[in-house]
Amino acid sequence: MATPPPSRAAPIIERAPLALVEVYGSEHVVSHVNFAFCKLLGKAREEVIGVPFSTIVPGGDDCVPLLDGVYETGRAITHAHEDPDANQTAWLYAMWPALDPLEHPQGVIIGLTRIQNFRQNVTEMNEALLIAGLHEQESKETAERLNAHLAAEIAERKHAEQELREANEQLAVADRSKDQFLAMLAHELRNPLAPIKNAAQILRMANSPDATILRAQAIIERQVDHLAKLVDELLDLSRVHRGKITLDRVRFDLARAVSRAVDSCDHLMRQQHHVVTVDVPTPGSLCIDADPTRIDQILVNLISNAAKYTRAGGAIEVQAAREGALAVVRVRDNGLGIAPENLQRVFELFAQVEQSLERSQGGLGLGLKLVKELVEMHGGTVEATSEGLGKGSEFVVRLPAIEARAVVEPAARSTAKHRGKPRHILVVDDNIDNRETMEIMLTMLGHRVDVAEDGEQAVDKALQARYDIAFVDIGLPKLDGYQVAETIRRRREGAGIVLIALSGYGQPEDKRKAIDAGFDQHLTKPVKSANITQILADLESFKRS
Structure with a gap:
């Protein structure tokens, strides 16, 4: 079997500190490994590429059915193997489905580590203690031997406790590596999405009379938004599990939030001619x-889920009401339904319940897990009910209600289509596709645009010309985006320019770092043209004194 080219995850695997390997196909042939993997097994890269994974690792035969299960179910699996050939040594395996399942449908990424002195053989010690106990009264020498065995057991236990602490430390390191891997993955996926999103927006702004072009543009933009949403859900789940998400609570009207969520999913339901x-x-x-942001996320996930699993022309009902002390939202459809044995599984991580032979609905099985986590963070509950396959389903969210007094509503952004006055803009990005599509889009909006491809060019141009605003990528050569902002802000000539950071990293700590460096705002790629238009229209609100 020919070894496929490495997937999109290859550069991420290469930089990871954890030993990682990517395999492909029914024989699980190795397509890519990193340095940490080769070092762990003491093999050269050429010795393992193109070779079945089961032949190069301890306990490889036991991994084969587990790997089959990963790419058949799309669910991650962990496995521990005690090496019979190496005393008190165990191998730990973590297996994930491929990051690009369309291109690598039988691809699996595997992380592994080795833990030595994994077990202690207490059986022989206990037998020795028993024998010593039987002869304890016979001689002082036997009693001394018993004491020696007891001391040895205490020492072994202390050693085992130390090993446990070290294992926990290794798990903590692996957990941090996973978080770094996810953040890097999000960055690597968002960067190529940015020029695709820009190009789709340019096609829309061109107002082509060709209906086929307009349909293609809409499809591209929807699918880019869908992939960006999957990346956001993956990172949100990781942050929830680490306790990194905090809720910005305010009193607000749930009925209005439900109406907003239905509007957000309107294109999905109109596309399938659903009766809503x-x-x-x-x-x-x-x-x-x-x-409000997290409640919107919960509602949009549930309504879009109903749209995905309801066939064309089907019915979707969304209700909100007060039931005693609770505010209750129900999302009901007459779609594919859920088998009784799978009702609890729908809220599990990476769950993709097989509701039909069709796989067109897609998804990673993250949305409903995220819904459950966010609802529970608000002190509420969520449940799924269904009478069975083909009979539709209902999801019910219950949240604590409060008295209907003065509430705060999320500020509505202006939807006016004015472009504002022309601006002098600097676009800084080392990726030529990002740079050119941003330049074209802003020029079509009526602005005068200059470009720079590295940090030093950006600083030189920003300090020589009087720009109104600069959109600056963070990952630049020579000077990164943070250094660009810090350098510009240190100079009097750069005090008045509005600086907007663009990055594939979008966690709260990334946004704080951008603001601390001197940026006025941080935008996560891919950026919607509406957000850029709004910033340009409200530019005076950013101006520094």
Whole structure:
């Protein structure tokens, strides 16, 4: 079997500190390994590429059915193998499905580590203690031997405790490596999405009379948004598990939030000609104390999920009401339904319940798990019910309600289509596709645009010309984006320019770092043209004194 080219994850695997290997196909042939893997096994890269994984690692035969299960179910699996040929040594395996399943449908990424002195053989010690106990009264020498055995057992236990502490430390390191891997993965995926998103927006702005071009543009933009949403969900779940998400609670109207979520999913339901019924109480009568952004995320996930699993022409009902002390939202459809034995599994991580032979719905099985985590963070519950396959399903969210007093509503952004006055703009990006599509899009909006391809060019141009605003990528050569902002802010000539950071990294700590460096705002790639238009229209609000 020919070894396929390395997948999109290859550069990420190469830089990872954990031993990682990527395999492909029914024989699980190795397609890529990193230095840490070769060092761990004491093999050269050429010795393992193109070779079945089961033949190069301890306990490889036991891994084969597990690897089959990973690419058949799309679920991650962990496995421990005690090496019979190496005393008290164990190998730990973690197996994930491929990052690009369309290109590598039988691909699996495997991380492994070796733990030595994994077990202690207490059986022989216990037998020795018993024999010593039987002869304890016979002689002082036997008693001394018993004491020696007891001391040895204590020493062994202390040694085992030390090994346990070291194993926990190794797990903590592996957990940090996983977080770094996910952040790097998000960055590597968002960067190529940015020029694709820009190009789709340029096609839309061109107002082509060709309906085929407009349909293709809409498809491209929807799929880019979908992939960006999957990346965001993956990172959000990681942050929830690490306790890194905090809720910005305010009192607001849940009924309005439900209406906003239905509007956000309108294109999905119109595309499938769904009949949508929305039943919410009078505005201001159903209030909760919650994070509006996270509640929107919960509702959009549930409604879009109903749209995905309801065939064309089907019915979707969204209801919100107060039931005692609870605010309750119900999302009901007459779609594919869920088998009774799978009702609890839908909220598991990476769960993709087989509701039909069709796999067109897609997804990584992250959305409903994220919904459950966020609802529970708000002190609520979520449950799924279904009468069976082909009979639709219902998801019910229950949250603590509050008295309907003065509430805070998320500020509505202006939807006016004015472009504002022309601006003088600097675009800084080392990726030529990002740079050119941003330049074209901003020029089409009526602005005068200059470009720079590295940090030093950016500083020189920003300090020589009087730009209104600069959009600056963070990962630049020569000077990175943070250094660019710090350098410009140190000079009097750069005090008035508005600096907007663009990055594939979008965690709160990334945004704080950008603001601390001197940026006025941080945007995560891919960026919507509406966000850029809004910033340019509101430019005066950014101006520094």
